[in-house]
Amino acid sequence: MTVFRRSQRLLNAADFQNVFSEPPLRASHQHCLILAKPNNLGYNRLGLVIAKKNIRLAVHRNRIKRLIRESFRHLPSNNAGIDAIVLARKGLGEVDNPGVTQIMDKQWLRIQKKALSYQK
Numbered sequence: 001m002t003v004f005r006r007s008q009r010l011l012n013a014a015d016f017q018n019v020f021s022e023p024p025l026r027a028s029h030q031h032c033l034i035l036a037k038p039n040n041l042g043y044n045r046l047g048l049v050i051a052k053k054n055i056r057l058a059v060h061r062n063r064i065k066r067l068i069r070e071s072f073r074h075l076p077s078n079n080a081g082i083d084a085i086v087l088a089r090k091g092l093g094e095v096d097n098p099g100v101t102q103i104m105d106k107q108w109l110r111i112q113k114k115a116l117s118y119q120k
Contacts, residue, residue, distance in 0.1 A: 002097050008048030009081060012099055019047065019083050027110040029103055031092040036084040036111050037054045038118065047085040059094035067097060071104035075112070082115055 010016055018020035018037065039045065048065055055061045070084050092100065 004073055008043065008072075010045050010085065015045070015083065016047055016085060019085050023085075023109050025084075025114045026080065027107040029089075029107055031089050031095060031103060032107065033087045033089065034056070034084055034111055035087070036115065038115060039081050039083045041080045041081045044072070044075055044095050045081070045083045047083070049061055049085060049087045051088065054088050054090045056091035057093065061088075063097070064088060064092055064096045064100060067100045068104055071101055071108060073106055080115070082111070084111065 010019070019035055023035035023037050025034075025038075027034040027036075046069065048068060050061045050065055052061070071103060072084070088102075095103065
């Protein structure tokens, strides 16, 4: 089992703002949006924005966060690393666990492909 360490999280407002300001890497889906930026730290970091407005029940928000973190943990780390923020959209709370995992895997793949072409 891999662990989601503190160093793998975006922790403060400055980290989030860095990614929100003109992110070069984006992957959009009906239920979520991923914004990312290369960080040159050598490892990936994740931030989550799971608004109560979009996913009403706390149990659904927590389930979504667990599933997103789990899919993020399984990403192969490239040498440069990225800072990524996942924003939940309406309807993500109603998607079942395998569906969320499938959505996130596809979106991470898109981000990684874009990151490789961005670094060149």
